[in-house]
């Protein structure tokens with residue numbers, strides 16, 4: 190059996206996008222992992238299935254490179270209007286989102302962030318704005334759920350931190366029963382943050398849309414920033430707007446690179 194796909198990305202966070210609106214696609218963890226494999230498959234950070242929905246224009250399912258299905262992906266959500274050809278409402282495991290073009294960029298209403306310890310989720314009750322938790326010499330982090338779980342460290346000097354060791358260690362810490370995306374942030378100026386993200390189920394990515402949202406929200410809650418926050422990632426910049434009680438608005442680029450077709454029989458499952 191062969192499958193048609195589009196290769197897309199948001200700031201270098203890359204996706205294989207499959208249209209399951211007319212022909213349903215039976216996606217499994219093993220198949221998602223095989224397609225995402227950069228040596229023996231197509232290669233991507235996330236596999237995205239666009240399907241039908243009773244509640245929105247389309248449904249979106251998200252699978253990490255390790256095959257695990259997750260709730261949210263900010264950069265992939267910006268790709269959906271390009272894939273569908275118009276502004277859309279999107280049903281995800283994290284709720285209903287709206288995405289639409291604004292000039293050359295795409296804006297997404299990412300919904301409201303959540304801060305309850307059991308909403309992150311964490312293994313036990315604690316303050317999520319200044320968590321009493323530490324790994325090596327990292328400062329106390331903030332935890333935010335923006336559809337998916339994030340932890341944010343604000344660092345004086347990101348270059349001095351061994352993120353390659355700490356990213357996987359924290360992702361798999363039993364404090365996070367659903368694992369966690371790990372954000373290493375550094376304030377560069379008022380309302381401007383530099384960010385490196387260790388993504389759950391992937392590792393380092395060039396950009397993480399939900400990571401940028403979680404970091405901007407945590408910066409505003411900690412009064413390190415106020416108003417629209419520019420988040421600079423390896424792949425480029427995102428603009429995140431949020432105020433307490435409001436929805437998060439994320440604006441940034443989305444790119445359709447090419448279309449292709451894959452013979453599933455040739456994959457290493």
Ligand SMILES: N[C@@H](CCC[C@H](N)C(=O)O)C(=O)O
Pocket residue numbers: 202234235253259260261262263264265337338370388389390391394396397398399400
């Ligand atoms: N790249 C994404 C986030 C993808 C999901 C994440 N790895 C998770 O497991 O929650 C983004 O742009 O938000």
